[in-house]
Amino acid sequence: MIDVELLQHFLLAIVLGTLIGLEREYARYRKRGHDFAGIRTFPLIALFGALGAYLAELISIWILLISMSLIGLLIIFAYLAITRHTKTHFGATSEMAGFLTFFIGVLSYYGETSFALMLTIIITIILYARSVLHHLAERVTKxxxxxxxxxxxxxxxxxxxxxxxxxxxxxxxxxxxxxxxxxxxxxxxxxxxxxxxxxxxxxxxxxxxxxxxxxxxxxxxxxxxxxxxxxxxxxxxxxxxxxxxxxxxxxxxxxxxxxxxxxxxxxxxxxxxxxxxxxxxxxxxxxxxxxxxxxxxxxxxxxxxxxxxxxxxxxxxxxxxxxxxxxxxxxxxxxxxxxxxxxxxxxxxxxxxxxxxxxxxxxxxxxxxxxxxxxxxxxxxxxxxxxxxxxxxxxxxxxxxxxxxxxxxxxxxxxxx
Incomplete structure (x- = not known):
């Protein structure tokens, strides 16, 4: 029999990951540049986090730690590959957002809906407000x-x-x-x-x-x-x-x-x-x-x-x-x-x-x-x-x-x- 509550947790992780991915896809479309992840990858990262938390509960906490290490290595390799391909040094904003999306998936599984949603909104706003924040930093005096x-x-x-x-x-x-x-x-x-x-x-x-x-x-x-x-x-x-x-x-x-x-x-x-x-x-x-x-x-x-x-x-x-x-x-x-x-x-x-x-x-x-x-x-x-x-x-x-x-x-x- 399908566990409805478990399904809701996984769906929440996917939805929140999609929201962040949508913003990254939109940003990539605007600047027409390279990014390590978009509207498909971010929900998968969140789902991976939820799945890691689920398996950790079933088998061992080491499953979650290994999952976290794997996603971290994946993000690092993706960043290095993009910088090597473009021969340009980028900020690691999207990569950090991807790593945090993993934890949003973990929070979603454990039923921390409010905290996961708040974290998603904060991340999305920070990502979307890039130009505003850069402009603010330029105007701030000593x-x-x-x-x-x-x-x-x-x-x-x-x-x-x-x-x-x-x-x-x-x-x-x-x-x-x-x-x-x-x-x-x-x-x-x-x-x-x-x-x-x-x-x-x-x-x-x-x-x-x-x-x-x-x-x-x-x-x-x-x-x-x-x-x-x-x-x-x-x-x-x-x-x-x-x-x-x-x-x-x-x-x-x-x-x-x-x-x-x-x-x-x-x-x-x-x-x-x-x-x-x-x-x-x-x-x-x-x-x-x-x-x-x-x-x-x-x-x-x-x-x-x-x-x-x-x-x-x-x-x-x-x-x-x-x-x-x-x-x-x-x-x-x-x-x-x-x-x-x-x-x-x-x-x-x-x-x-x-x-x-x-x-x-x-x-x-x-x-x-x-x-x-x-x-x-x-x-x-x-x-x-x-x-x-x-x-x-x-x-x-x-x-x-x-x-x-x-x-x-x-x-x-x-x-x-």
């Missing part, structure tokens, strides 16, 4: 490479070894959690930097949105200063700040969703209203500006990784956690609101992450939601202050008018919560 390695160190070499428990009075200091914030801020900066560099000069509004991922306050400061010297684009600059502020609110929601789903449900409506107001104004403003063609340079982000700002944020986060716990202990919810206001003057992320963490066990979701909303509204009001301090008259009037309206709506929502 500074970017150095900072990327530093990020890997802080994220994967330091973080896993830090103790994940509280120290000190009220257990206010958690080394793992504080350093996680360093990784978190650095990661956001990396994403924003990569997007800005990848998109290039795509216009001021796109830049404002991407800049808002890193810091909406930086966008407000930069655009306010420009509004005095570049009066022709004052409406576009003002709209850019409004968009960046909207991105900041969306970022807060994403941070809360990632940490505390229950708290997210408390904030989705109040913050959603602020986002909708921003979106409506942006839509009508864009309709007025769509006829104007502006080729604006993006905000210059000098480095993808700056440890000092990340450390400052982590310390601010640790301090915020301590103040919230102490404030809530002695001043109840009013202490949390006061600290939220003070924290929002400098950075909305610290209070957002802090309250999202504490809402799980130390404070109620209602108090945490109001605290985050106060932080968001305070940070929004700060941008009006920046406009008044650094911006030109027309820019100042637009930003103060909109931000004041947004803060007023937010205060009304907070009172009703």
């Amino acid at each position: 500074q970017e490479m150095t900072h990327t390695l530093l990020f890997i160190v802080i994220a994967f070499l330091i973080l896993p070894f830090l103790p994940d428990k509280g120290y000190g009075p009220y257990e206010i200091f958690n080394p793992f959690l504080v350093w996680l914030m360093v990784v978190f801020v650095s990661g956001i900066s990396f994403i924003g930097y990569a997007l800005i560099k990848w998109l290039g000069r795509k216009g001021l509004l796109v830049t404002a949105a991407l800049g808002g991922i890193i810091s909406s306050t930086i966008v407000a400061t930069s655009f306010a200063a420009r509004s005095k010297t570049e009066k022709k684009y004052v409406h576009l600059l003002a709209l850019g700040v409004i968009i960046a502020n909207g991105v900041m609110i969306i970022r807060v929601l994403i941070e809360v969703f990632a940490i505390n789903r229950q708290l997210f449900l408390h904030l989705i409506i109040p913050l959603g209203i602020l986002i909708v107001i921003t979106a409506v104004l942006t839509h009508f403003s864009l309709q007025k500006l769509h006829k104007k063609k502006t080729n604006y340079s993006q905000i210059q982000v000098s480095s993808p990784f700056k440890l000092l700002p990340a450390l400052k944020f982590a310390l601010l986060f640790a301090g915020t956690i301590a103040l919230i716990k102490i404030g809530h202990l002695y001043l109840s919810s009013q202490g949390v609101y006061l600290i939220s206001f003070i924290s929002g003057l400098a950075n909305v992320d610290a209070i957002t992450v802090s309250l999202s963490q504490l809402a799980e066990n130390s404070i109620t979701s209602s108090v945490a939601a109001k605290g985050i909303l106060i932080g968001v509204l305070t940070n929004t009001a700060v941008k009006a202050g920046i406009a008044a301090w650094l911006g030109g008259k027309e820019f100042r009037n637009i930003i103060i008018g909109f931000m004041s309206f947004l803060v007023a709506v937010g205060i009304g929502i907070t009172i009703l919560m």
